[in-house]
Every structure is written in C-alpha cells, then in structure tokens.
Amino acid sequence: MKIIAKILQSVLVNHFYKLNAGFFIFLFFALFGVVRGGQLIEFHLGLIQAILSGPLFLLIIICIWGLYTIKCINYITKRMMEPGLSFLTCLNRLPKKQVWAWMSFVHFEVYLPVLAYVAVIISVAIKAHQYQQAVLIIVSNLLFFIGAVSIYFKTLQAHSTATFLSNIRIPSLPFKKQYFLFPFYFIWAERKWMFLLTKLFTLVYLYGFIQFYEPYRYDIRPVLLSFLLIITAHSTLIYQIRDFENENLLFSRNLPIGILKRFFQCIGLYLVLLTPELLFIWKGYPLHFNLLDFSQIFLMVLSIPAFLHAILYTSIMNGDEYMKMVFAFIAVLFFLILYDLGILLFVFVLIFAFVFFYFHIYEFERANTVNTSEG
Amino acid sequence: MLQFEQTEKYYGNHLALRISTMKLSDGLYWLKGENGSGKTTMMKMVAGLHPFKGDILLDGRSIKKERNDFLLYVNYGEAEPVYPSFLTAKDLVELYCTTKNAAIADSIQRLKDLHIYDAYNYAIGSYSSGMLKKLSIVLAFIGDPKWILLDEPLITIDVAAVVLVCEWINKMRTEKGISFIISSHQSFQESLPFSSIIEVQNQTASIQSL
Numbered sequence: 001m002k003i004i005a006k007i008l009q010s011v012l013v014n015h016f017y018k019l020n021a022g023f024f025i026f027l028f029f030a031l032f033g034v035v036r037g038g039q040l041i042e043f044h045l046g047l048i049q050a051i052l053s054g055p056l057f058l059l060i061i062i063c064i065w066g067l068y069t070i071k072c073i074n075y076i077t078k079r080m081m082e083p084g085l086s087f088l089t090c091l092n093r094l095p096k097k098q099v100w101a102w103m104s105f106v107h108f109e110v111y112l113p114v115l116a117y118v119a120v121i122i123s124v125a126i127k128a129h130q131y132q133q134a135v136l137i138i139v140s141n142l143l144f145f146i147g148a149v150s151i152y153f154k155t156l157q158a159h160s161t162a163t164f165l166s167n168i169r170i171p172s173l174p175f176k177k178q179y180f181l182f183p184f185y186f187i188w189a190e191r192k193w194m195f196l197l198t199k200l201f202t203l204v205y206l207y208g209f210i211q212f213y214e215p216y217r218y219d220i221r222p223v224l225l226s227f228l229l230i231i232t233a234h235s236t237l238i239y240q241i242r243d244f245e246n247e248n249l250l251f252s253r254n255l256p257i258g259i260l261k262r263f264f265q266c267i268g269l270y271l272v273l274l275t276p277e278l279l280f281i282w283k284g285y286p287l288h289f290n291l292l293d294f295s296q297i298f299l300m301v302l303s304i305p306a307f308l309h310a311i312l313y314t315s316i317m318n319g320d321e322y323m324k325m326v327f328a329f330i331a332v333l334f335f336l337i338l339y340d341l342g343i344l345l346f347v348f349v350l351i352f353a354f355v356f357f358y359f360h361i362y363e364f365e366r367a368n369t370v371n372t373s374e375g
Numbered sequence: 376m377l378q379f380e381q382t383e384k385y386y387g388n389h390l391a392l393r394i395s396t397m398k399l400s401d402g403l404y405w406l407k408g409e410n411g412s413g414k415t416t417m418m419k420m421v422a423g424l425h426p427f428k429g430d431i432l433l434d435g436r437s438i439k440k441e442r443n444d445f446l447l448y449v450n451y452g453e454a455e456p457v458y459p460s461f462l463t464a465k466d467l468v469e470l471y472c473t474t475k476n477a478a479i480a481d482s483i484q485r486l487k488d489l490h491i492y493d494a495y496n497y498a499i500g501s502y503s504s505g506m507l508k509k510l511s512i513v514l515a516f517i518g519d520p521k522w523i524l525l526d527e528p529l530i531t532i533d534v535a536a537v538v539l540v541c542e543w544i545n546k547m548r549t550e551k552g553i554s555f556i557i558s559s560h561q562s563f564q565e566s567l568p569f570s571s572i573i574e575v576q577n578q579t580a581s582i583q584s585l
Contacts, residue, residue, distance in 0.1 A: 177466045182459060189461045248459045254422045255474040256446040362442070363426045 004091070004102060011085055013109040016075055021323040022235030023198060024113070025330075029229050030205050048124045052133045062140045064204075065114055067197050069144040072110045074193045076148075077155045089159055096153075103152040107145060114141070179257075180265030182249060183241040184272055191240050198237060202230045203280055210284040220293040223281065224337045227297055228330060230277050231304045235326045237273070238305055239319065242312040246366045253362065263306070263357050270305035277301070296343045303350035304333070310353045313360035376400050377421065377522060377554075379580075382429035384416055391416050394429075394580050399556075403548055403567060405585075406558040408575030414558045415454060417573075417580060418524045421556075422451035433521065447475065452515030454526035454558070456507055460500030464491070464510050467499075468517070475518030485513045485543075489536055505531050512540055516547070523547070525557045541566040 017024065035043040051057050080088055091099055108115070118141055125134035177185055187195050209226050257265075271278075278301060281289070289297065311325060336345055377399040384392040392413040408414045419425040423438060423446050431438045431445075438445045458467060468482045486492040489509045494502065502510070508531040515523055525544075529537045544567060547553040556573065564585075572583045 177462065179470050182462070185461055186459060244459075248457055250424055251453065251456065251458065252470075253424050254446060254449070254451045255471070256443040257474055258443050362423070365426055 005105065007088075008102060008106050009109065011088075012076060012079055012106050015079065016072070016110050018319055018323065019075070020194075020236055022232055022237075022239075022326060023194075023201075025235075025327065026201065026205075026229050026233030027113070029232070030201070033229075034209075034225075044120075045124070048121050049128075051121060052125050052128065052130050058133060058136070062137070064200065065118075065141060066144060067193075067200060068114055069111070069148050071193045071197050072107065073148050073151050076106060076110065076152055080152070080155055081159070086159075088156065092157055099156065100149065100153055103149045103156065104145075106152060107148045111145065111148070179252070180268050181272060183244055183269055186244045186248070187237060187240065187273075190244075191237070194240070195237065198233050199276060202233050202277055205229070206277060206280050207283075210281075210288065213288075215288065218290070220289055220296060221337055221340060223284070223288050223293075223297060224300060225334065227277070227281075227300055228304075228333055228337065230274070231301070231308075232326065232330050234273065234305065235308055235323070238270075238308045239312065239322055241269070242309060246364075259358055259361065262361065263354055266309055266357065267302045267306050270309070271302060274301045274305070296346060299343060299346040299350065303346045303353055307349050307353035307356070310356035310360065313356065313364040376432075376434060378432040380430045380432065382420065382427055382431060384413070384420060384425060384427040390578050392420070392575070392578055392580070397580060397582065399554070399573075399582070401552060401554045402570035403544070403554070404556045404571055404573050405562070405567075405569040406556050406573045406575065408558075412575045413578060413580070414575050415526055417575060418451060418526050418556065418558065421522075422446075422449060422524055424451070447518070448521040450475075450515045450518065450520040450523045452511045452523070452525045452528055454530075456511035458499050458507075458510075460498060462499050463497060464495050464499065467510070467514060468495075471514050471517040475520075477518040482513055482517055485516060486510070488539055489513065489532075505533065505536075508532050509536060516543065520553060522554045522556065525555065527558055527560075529559060529561070529563060538566070 031044075032040065051061050079085060091102060094102075118137060122134050122137055125131070125137070175181075206226065209222075213222060215222065278298065281297065285294075307329070308326060312322060333345075333349075379394040379397040381396070382392070382394045383390065394417075406414050406417070416425060420427045421431055421438075423442065433445050433448055436445045436448075464486065468479060468486075471477070472479045472482065483492065483495070486495060486509075489512075491502075491506050491509050494506060499507065499510070508528075512525070512528055512532075515525060515528075523544075528540060532540070541563065544555055544557070548555065557567065557569075569585055572585060574581050574583050
C-alpha cells in the first residue's frame with residue numbers, strides 16, 4: 001500500500017504543486033507577507049470574522065473554494081489521462097472502496113491549503129457560537145470534496161475525462177487571431193481554469209489592496225510590490241506559454257520574422273495578459289500612484305514577464321530550475337524595489353530580457369519532454 | 376546555391392550530422408537515408424528550426440547572420456506537421472502569406488485543388504492526418520521561395536493528391552526555377568525527375584548523381 005501512496009504522491013500531488021508554485025508563492029505572500037509580523041494574527045482574525053459575519057463575503061469565499069476545486073479536478077483528471085500515466089488504471093483492480101480511498105488521499109493532498117484555512121475558520125466560528133456558518137462551511141467543503149473524488153474515481157474507471165470536462169464550456173474568443181496572441185488563445189483554450197483562477201486571485205488581491213491599504217504618505221513602492229506578487233502569480237502561465245511555443249509553434253521559426261519584432265510580440269503578449277490588472281489599478285488613482293509613476297508600473301508589467309519568458313530559452317531550464325530562478329529573481333527585485341531605484345530598474349530588466357532573448361531564441365532546443373498538464 | 380560550411384548537429388553529446396562542406400546548385404534533389412540517419416535533422420537545420428554549429432549559406436546569405444533574408448527564400452513542409460489545434464487553416468495561410476509577402480488567392484486555389492478548402496475555417500484539431508499533411512504542403516508553397524524542402528511529402532496523402540503535388544513540383548521547377556530537396560523512402564522517379572541524390576549515411580551527407 002505504501003508504494004501506491006508514494007506513486008500517487010509523486011506523479012499527481014507533487015507535480016501539481018510544482019506546476020503551481022508561482023500561484024502558491026503569490027498566495028503565501030498575499031496572505032502572510034503583506035502584513036507586519038506582529039499584526040498577522042489580528043489581520044487573519046479580522047479577515048475570518050468578516051467572512052463569518054457577512055453572508056455575501058462568505059458566499060464569495062465558498063465560490064473561490066469551488067473554483068479551486070475545479071482547478072484541482074481539471075488538473076488531476078487531465079494528468080491521469082496522459083499516456084505516460086495510463087498504468088494508473090491498474091488501480092481499478094482494487095476493490096472500489098479502496099480506489100475511492102486512494103482518490104480521497106490524492107484530493108486531500110491537493111486540497112490541503114484550503115482545508116488548513118477552513119479548519120481555522122471553523123474553530124473561530126464555533127468559538128464565537130456561529131454554528132450556522134460553521135455548518136455551511138463544512139457542508140460546502142464536504143460537497144466539493146466528495147464531488148472531486150467521485151470525478152477522479154469515474155475518470156480512472158472509465159479512463160476518460162469526457163464526463164467532467166465536456167460539462168464545462170467557456171466560449172472561445174471572437175477576435176481575429178494575431179500571431180503574437182497565439183499563446184493567449186492557447187491559454188484560453190487549454191489552460192482556462194489556471195488563467196481564470198489566477199485572474200480572480202490577483203484582482204481580489206488588488207481590490208483588497210486599494211480598499212484597505214491607506215498610505216500615510218505617497219509612496220509608489222507598495223503598488224510595485226503588489227505588482228511583483230501579481231507577476232509571480234503569472235509565472236506558471238509564462239512557463240505554460242513557453243512550453244506551448246516549444247510544442248506547437250516550432251514551425252514559426254521557419255517564418256522570416258525579425259528578432260526585434262519577435263521580442264515586441266512577446267512584450268505585446270504579456271501586455272494583453274496583464275491588461276486586467278493594469279486597468280483595475282486605476283481604482284487606486286491618485287491615492288496610490290500618480291501619472292508619472294504609472295510608467296513604472298507599465299514598464300514593470302512588460303519587462304519582468306519578458307525576462308521570465310526569455311530565461312526559458314536557456315536550454316538548462318526545466319520546470320524546477322525555472323521556479324527556483326523565479327523565486328531568486330523576485331527576491332532580488334523585492335529588495336531593489338524597496339531601495340527605490342525608480343524606472344531605471346525596469347529599463348535594465350527589459351534590456352536584460354532582450355539580451356537573453358536575442359542570444360537564445362534560435363539556440364534553444366528542448367532537451368527532454370516536459371509535462372504540459374493544466375494545473 | 377545552398378552551401379554547407381562546417382555544419383555539425385549534436386543532440387546532447389551525440390553527433391547527429393556533420394557536413395564539412397557541401398554545395399547544392401539549383402535542382403531537384405532526392406534526400407535518401409535510413410530511418411534515423413539525419414534526413415529530417417538536415418532539413419530542419421536548413422529551415423531554421425534546429426540550432427547547429429557552422430553555417431549554411433543561400434546564394435551567399437548566411438542563416439546565422441541574415442536569417443530573415445535566408446528564410447524568405449527557404450520554405451519547409453514537415454513530415455509530421457504540428458500546429459496549434461485551435462487555429463484554422465485560414466489563420467495559418469494568412470500568417471504565412473503575411474510573413475512571406477504572398478497573395479492568399481494562390482493558396483486558396485491549392486487548398487481547393489487538394490479538396491480541403493471546405494475545412495478552411497475549421498479548427499485544425501478536427502483535421503485528419505492526411506488533411507494536415509496537405510495543408511502543410513500548401514503552406515510550403517507559399518511566397519516566392521528559391522528552395523522548398525519537403526520531408527516525406529507523399530506519404531499519408533491520397534493517390535490523386537500525390538499526382539497533383541508532383542505536378543506542382545515539376546511546374547515550379549521548370550517555370551520558376553525553384554529548387555527542391557525531397558526526402559522519401561520511395562523513388563517516385565517516374566513522377567519526379569530528380570537531378571541528384573543527397574545520401575545521408577554515417578552522420579554525414581554526400582551528393583551522388585543518378
């Protein structure tokens with residue numbers, strides 16, 4: 001039995017967390033990094049009390065847990081259907097109860113971040129005698145949990161994702177497909193849950209920042225740090241975009257498109273991808289930033305994703321290496337932003353991005369197969 | 376003229392292909408070799424898909440130094456073409472015509488001749504392997520190339536399409552002077568009057584007359 005746990009852990013759970021490392025780094029910083037250490041418990045208690053006392057807030061949070069469940073389902077079912085993991089169907093030889101239990105084990109592990117926070121919310125609710133809310137939270141999470149496990153179970157038994165995936169349809173984009181937006185269409189067509197959940201969390205974070213953060217004097221750095229977090233949350237999408245390029249856009253290397261044009265197309269892609277956040281931040285104008293400093297935010301949104309994109313042209317870069325690199329790069333930028341270098345910082349990042357791009361784009365060759373499941 | 380200068384292609388530490396010097400004057404070349412000998416690798420190097428050491432020149436233009444000018448005149452049709460499944464043939468034809476400065480009407484006519492124009496606006500994910508192959512051949516004929524590289528162009532497609540593609544190749548060779556490198560395990564010598572053979576063997580390539 002230990003070997004089954006080990007295999008499921010390794011091929012499903014660990015891969016899920018690796019693939020979504022950028023998303024979890026963002027969540028971790030958003031929940032624990034933006035508040036001063038001494039105020040952390042107070043902040044979370046306040047947040048939990050707000051969730052418990054406002055029915056609409058509670059409903060929104062339950063919806064977010066539901067979306068996270070969909071993200072887990074989408075990843076696990078697609079991953080189980082990959083040709084390399086077809087051996088998992090041998091689990092069907094076990095009694096159905098055991099298969100159910102193993103699928104519960106998988107979902108428990110990927111749903112753990114939610115369950116941990118849910119446990120804290122429930123204990124606060126019980127302590128405050130808010131039993132109705134506690135029951136609602138338990139029941140909704142139980143339903144999400146059972147729903148997810150039953151879908152994993154059916155997917156494994158039928159060896160098909162059609163039962164779940166065919167029920168959810170997101171309309172295709174009605175615009176003329178420009179070459180530089182092919183990766184965006186890919187994200188929309190193949191990684192839609194990863195995309196929508198990333199957008200939901202980053203926009204909710206921005207909303208919270210604009211509504212609740214009151215600067216005692218004008219300072220652009222908190223906005224820049226917020227955008228640093230937002231770009232970190234998109235790092236997994238950037239990885240998926242490069243992976244898509246390697247898999248499906250190799251033919252375009254034969255097209256006579258200049259390197260500078262390709263670089264501008266890359267920047268244009270990330271500008272489109274991060275447009276919702278760039279527009280939403282205007283709710284914070286002029287309290288959080290002035291017109292001049294918006295140029296910093298704008299250049300940051302172009303330069304950092306372009307840099308992360310460009311380093312993925314270096315042949316040594318696989319998923320693990322990339323996430324380490326992202327973490328190190330973001331950490332360095334964090335301190336450089338605090339040092340307040342101004343727009344020069346992002347000019348340099350953009351130059352570095354172009355240098356990497358220029359020297360590596362045609363030298364890159366995929367060394368080995370990288371998994372492309374949606375997370 | 377297509378000229379190879381000290382070209383070497385490695386996959387990791389494994390030498391896949393080494394061509395010290397080779398000059399291909401205009402013509403219709405049959406690229407031969409066993410499975411895994413390096414035929415596709417050679418084509419992908421010329422088409423700009425694979426990085427490699429050394430250089431390849433087209434009428435003096437280096438793929439390393441004048442990549443755009445080089446690729447404007449070198450088209451490539453893959454043996455097993457891969458395109459994003461959500462794109463349509465229309466999307467790809469428009470992209471190729473824009474970058475290769477070509478008229479769309481010619482490609483539409485070719486798609487009609489190959490009987491796949493009905494699927495022009497369909498997502499490529501719904502295409503059969505034969506339809507995909509036909510589309511890749513049409514894309515390889517777009518523009519005003521000097522060389523067209525076709526990797527196993529005559530497999531997967533139906534007999535009528537094979538005859539038509541051979542006609543296109545002959546017509547473009549005689550009327551426009553376009554040179555071809557065509558890899559195939561079958562000779563097709565009755566349909567395609569090859570001028571020479573490029574034999575890929577023991578990780579190198581050499582020209583042999585027929």
